[in-house]
Amino acid sequence: xxxxxxxxxxxxxxxxxxxxxxxxxxxxxxxxxxxxxxxxxxxxxxxxxxxxxxxxxxxxxxxxxxxxxxxxxxxxxxxxxxxxxxxxxxxxxxxxxxxxxxxxxxxxxxxxxxxxxxxxxxxxxxxxxxxxxxxxxxxxxxxxxxxxxxxxxxxxxxxxxxxxxxxxxxxxxxxxxxxxxxxxxxxxxxxxxxxxxxxxxxxxxxxxxxxxxxxxxxxxxxxxxxxxxxxxxxxxxxxxxxxxxxxxxxxxxxxxxxxxxxxxxxxxxxxxxxxxxxxxxxxxxxxxxxxxxxxxxxxxxxxxxxxxxxxxxxxxxxxxxxxxxxxxxxxxxxxxxxxxxxxxxxxxxxxxxx
Numbered sequence: 001x002x003x004x005x006x007x008x009x010x011x012x013x014x015x016x017x018x019x020x021x022x023x024x025x026x027x028x029x030x031x032x033x034x035x036x037x038x039x040x041x042x043x044x045x046x047x048x049x050x051x052x053x054x055x056x057x058x059x060x061x062x063x064x065x066x067x068x069x070x071x072x073x074x075x076x077x078x079x080x081x082x083x084x085x086x087x088x089x090x091x092x093x094x095x096x097x098x099x100x101x102x103x104x105x106x107x108x109x110x111x112x113x114x115x116x117x118x119x120x121x122x123x124x125x126x127x128x129x130x131x132x133x134x135x136x137x138x139x140x141x142x143x144x145x146x147x148x149x150x151x152x153x154x155x156x157x158x159x160x161x162x163x164x165x166x167x168x169x170x171x172x173x174x175x176x177x178x179x180x181x182x183x184x185x186x187x188x189x190x191x192x193x194x195x196x197x198x199x200x201x202x203x204x205x206x207x208x209x210x211x212x213x214x215x216x217x218x219x220x221x222x223x224x225x226x227x228x229x230x231x232x233x234x235x236x237x238x239x240x241x242x243x244x245x246x247x248x249x250x251x252x253x254x255x256x257x258x259x260x261x262x263x264x265x266x267x268x269x270x271x272x273x274x275x276x277x278x279x280x281x282x283x284x285x286x287x288x289x290x291x292x293x294x295x296x297x298x299x300x301x302x303x304x305x306x307x308x309x310x311x312x313x314x315x316x317x318x319x320x321x322x323x324x325x326x327x328x329x330x331x332x333x334x335x336x337x338x339x340x341x342x343x344x345x346x347x348x349x350x351x352x353x354x
Contacts, residue, residue: 007326008247008296009336012256016237018289023261023281027187030229030286031195034202037084040091041199046076050200052207053349058312062327063334066344068208069314069324070200073352078120080320080351081200081223082113086178087121088196089189094125101127105175109155109163110145111137111219111273113351114180119148130169134162137272140354158268159219159276181220181280191282194226201230204346210235211346213339215323216291217244219276221252221283223350228290239346240292240338244326246271247296251279252287256294271302273319273351293337295326304328309349320351 018024041047053069076083090106093099105128108118115131122129129150133142135157142152155165163179170177182190214231216224224243231239245253246269254264261284269275297305302318305325309316318325324347327339334340 007298007301007333009333010253010257010294011336012288012291012294014256014259014288015292016289018285019255019259021260023184024285026184027182027281027285028191030225030282031191032198032229032233033195034198034230037088037196037199038202040088040095041084043095044076044091049203050075052204053314055312055314062345063341064339064343064345065341068204068211068344068346070204070346070348071314072200072348072350073316073320078113078116080113080116081197081348082117082180083120084117084196084199085180085193085222086114086117087124089178089193090118090121090125090127092192101125104128105130105173106178107166107170107175108132108178108180109134109159109166111141111159111275113273115141115145115150116148118178119145119150123149130175132162132166132169134158136268136275138354160278180222181278182282184281187282190222190280194222194282197223197226198230200348201227201234205234208346209344211239211344213240213242213337213343213345215242215244215326215345215347217274217319217322217348217350218252218283219249219274220278220280221287222280223348224252224291225280225283225286227348229286232290241290242293242295242326242337243287243291244295244297244322246274246302246322247298249275249277250296251276252284253294253296255279255284256288269302270299271317271319271322273317274322297322297325301325301328314349315353316349317351317354320349323347324349
């Protein structure tokens with residue numbers, strides 16, 4: 001297999017120390033309490049463990065010892081890891097806190113998968129849901145949300161604009177805003193939501209030996225932040241953790257480069273679930289300390305990752321296979337990432353095909 005990737009690599013100068021900036025002062029670090037999540041999910045009949053796939057032919061292509069692929073495409077029947085997030089928050093509210101759900105309306109913005117988790121969780125516990133989508137989100141996602149009982153509203157051209165509309169609707173109507181991002185004054189629910197994502201790494205510890213490398217795709221950073229925090233808890237400083245974003249939406253990369261929270265600028269990415277210009281502050285706080293490398297991939301590289309996955313019977317999207325896309329690295333990048341013939345790489349196949 002020839003080299004296809006010319007990705008932009010940024011070594012994290014804040015590794016181990018993190019960012020000490022005012023905007024993060026009162027923001028919690030990502031949770032690593034997977035046991036609490038698993039105890040609650042055990043009461044859900046659809047909460048089965050997802051598979052860890054082994055890909056020896058891919059590993060041979062990539063000139064590494066082993067490639068492990070955590071397959072989140074079937075998670076709880078919702079098609080992505082996001083099923084572990086918002087639905088867990090709603091279940092915690094209903095079961096652990098004993099809060100009546102019938103009078104509640106949960107509202108959020110989504111590029112698709114987070115909205116599905118909100119809609120499914122609300123539907124399961126008798127609450128209502130309203131999901132705001134930007135104009136760029138495919139209509140197929142809107143139809144899936146409606147099938148889960150959600151009301152769908154279109155607002156804005158970007159995720160950030162649809163989130164502003166969701167916030168305004170929550171304030172105007174007394175609804176509960178359930179975002180997968182976090183910002184000053186909003187972190188409690190998103191912190192619990194990210195806690196839900198710890199489950200797939202807790203499962204990974206039982207399924208494989210310690211990896212030498214972990215490639216984690218990021219939009220606002222919820223998956224990457226939760227997974228990196230868990231990886232450090234489980235395997236210490238040994239794994240090289242690489243956070244992967246689109247060049248057209250470098251939310252976390254830009255913050256790490258600036259040494260502070262900054263909103264990214266970009267023309268928008270076809271990697272729709274990663275097309276976010278503002279990082280979640282919880283994720284930023286965790287990843288600034290836990291991640292070794294922040295990598296940007298082009299639109300073509302993202303699609304090449306999806307195509308490569310499909311060629312090996314692992315159909316996904318450019319978003320879902322972005323970690324794999326970054327692994328398709330040039331020899332120069334292999335050296336920078338300390339990849340060699342002895343490497344055991346873990347990637348997350350985070351969603352199924354559209």
